[in-house]
Amino acid sequence: MKKIIDYLYSLRNQGSSYGIERMEMLLEKLGIKSLPFPVIHVAGTNGKGSTCAMLDSIYRANGYKVGLFSSPHLVHLGERVRINGKILSEEKLIRHLRVIRPLAEEIEKEVEGMHPSFFEIITAIAFCEFSQVKVDLAVIETGLGGRLDSTNVVVPEISIITTISLDHCHILGNTIEEIAFEKAGIVKKGCPVVTGWLPDAANEVIRKIALERGASFYTLAKQSSQQDLPETNLVGEHQNRNAALAVKVTQILKENFPVKEEKLDSGLQTVKLEGRWQVLQDNPMIILDACHNKEGATVLIKQLAQLPKNMKLVVWFGSLGEERAKEILSVLTQFASEIRLFKPKQPRACSLKALRSLICPIFSGKVLKGEVEKIDSHFNAIHSGQILLITGSIYLLGEIMEVVKKPKNNLGLSFQDLV
Structure with missing residues (x-):
């Protein structure tokens, strides 16, 4: 049991190489041509974890069976994969690993240097678990960036970009526009995208990409005031902004995923998120x-x-x-x-x-x-x-x-x- 967990963690020492090719190869080996559950895909410099947790809480409060994939974890690896708020057990984690490890090693044998990474394997575990338990909806947080992130194999119901600022510049670029381009990589053809209070330069990049891909574009940045933001049990004005973004998403998706107003409020007041104030x-x-x-x-x-x-x-x-x-x-x-x-x-x-x-x-x-x-x-x-x-x-x-x-x-x- 310990050996297979050690194997997974050993992959962290191989360094990072970004791109979705390995993830696509791994999903093909797993027989997953397309994910059998709807997805909300979330990227951003800050606030993506909070926004994911809020969406998870809102939809669970409304009776949906929700899968949540987020990173990193605090203590237990299983924190990254949750079903209706419950972390993935070590037993299930190992069961998935025993299936995925030989497939990952097959890929390495077929194409040298293409062994899936730690994060790619965790992503695959989440997708397998969500498929097996038949979630009604999955909230998926990107690991880094968007365009080349392993989660970017999904075709979502909606894409969300929470905030954009200069971070991970050696990977994502040295300007707001370059980073916005990378984050906007999660925008898919015909799938709506909504952004938070982004700088104008970032929003313009995302708006143009959305237009090119026939994706409806929504933003909270044009709101004249940040007053009267939704209340949440998480502390800080920034969390109220994240809550406003989560509420906007529920409004856009209301036809296929309706929520009740009182249950929405209940969801925002019962968000569980470790390590944020x-x-x-x-x-x-x-x-x-x-x-x-x-x-x-x-x-x-x-x-x-x-x-x-x-x-x-x-x-x-x-x-x-x-x-x-x-x-x-x-x-x-x-x-x-x-x-x-x-x-x-x-x-x-x-x-x-x-x-x-x-x-x-x-x-x-x-x-x-x-x-x-x-x-x-x-x-x-x-x-x-x-x-x-x-x-x-x-x-x-x-x-x-x-x-x-x-x-x-x-x-x-x-x-x-x-x-």
Whole structure:
């Protein structure tokens, strides 16, 4: 059992090569010519995970059987594949892997260098599971970009592009227009597309591509006001914008997937999404918030400004890229009294030395070394009157939560049932 899971994770070490050819070959081996379930396909720099979670919650509240594919996971690999909110069990994960692994190895034998990647195999697992349990609707989040993402083999009911900003520039391009072109790769012939509050330049690229492909184009960017946005249980104005996007999608799809107004509201009030300004406990207050790029840092400023002024903020932070880390640390140092730096167990993770060098010299608070292995003593140093914010890479959040969620962690914390 462990060997086959290790095999899957070993594929992460092979590096990334983008394109849908391997995914198409794998689906052909699996005998899947077209997906037997309708799809909502979601891309974007930020907000796609939240929007997916909202759509999942809305349609489940209306009685639909919904499959949700999202990434990355916090603790359990099965979090990436959910049926009606329940994560894929390890037993089912392994069952799918035992079918898919030999097919992936066949592809490698037939065409050297074409072994499907970690993400492609997880995508295939999601498609197989959704097919087997016969979901009414699947909400599919892209991994990176859109045009060359493994999920882009789908022909959706609708495509969604949440936000666009400069991120992953070495892969997607160095301008808003170039990145918009990559994201717009998910727009399919005759399938509507809706965008959030995108820059005009990005929207223009997507609008032209939609026109070329005969796809109806909708955008929230032309709304005269962001007032009266839908309410949701997720925290922050950006989540209200994501909710507005989710509601717009339900309006466009109402003919084939009708929803009741009261059930829509119920869905928006019961969204489950780990790691997005998630208050784990109140005293001392512990907040889990994945923030990994400049756009996320802009949102973070607004959230931090609303915290109680009479409580000291302690931050635990780790990042996968120095440029990203610099943007986020410049925000954190404005509010924190103490920053503890961690190095996530990922190949692209920033070293503690690099992170320390990115902290503004005029920051007068403490800067400490963090180690996930010593998480119990780190938690014990937090006391009433402080707020602990665990932020940065979602991989760091996952490593910390993996320790916290163990029944015998001796931490005295009360959130083992997080996922």
